[in-house]
Amino acid sequence: MQNSVPEIAEFTEITCNRCQASCCRLEVLLISETGVPERYIATDRWGGQTMARLDDGWCAALNRQTMNCMIYAQRPQICRDFKMGGHECRVEFTTG
Numbered sequence: 001m002q003n004s005v006p007e008i009a010e011f012t013e014i015t016c017n018r019c020q021a022s023c024c025r026l027e028v029l030l031i032s033e034t035g036v037p038e039r040y041i042a043t044d045r046w047g048g049q050t051m052a053r054l055d056d057g058w059c060a061a062l063n064r065q066t067m068n069c070m071i072y073a074q075r076p077q078i079c080r081d082f083k084m085g086g087h088e089c090r091v092e093f094t095t096g
């Protein structure tokens with residue numbers, strides 16, 4: 001049975017400016033050095049690094065007014081690889 005995700009894509013144009021930065025609520029592992037400022041990095045007890053998230057669930061580097069990334073040029077590789085309209089995006093996409 002087909003799940004509902006492709007149906008969303010069929011009836012709704014998926015673009016970031018119609019989305020509440022849903023993918024910026026996911027855990028973002030830092031797997032390579034792209035220059036993310038230290039203040040946005042969370043380090044666990046084993047030394048693993050992720051983008052820090054605030055109590056509202058979104059990444060610390062997201063501007064809450066504009067819902068844009070404040071460190072776009074230095075964003076992690078995982079954020080660079082996340083494709084608008086791709087499968088993972090269609091799973092996360094929410095209209096504002």
Ligand code: SF4
Binds near residue numbers: 016023082085092
């Ligand atoms: S989930 Fe998709 S549409 Fe929403 S901000 Fe992320 S890439 Fe853009």
Ligand code: SF4
Binds near residue numbers: 076
């Ligand atoms: S670094 Fe930028 S693009 Fe990546 S999750 Fe944080 S706000 Fe979103």
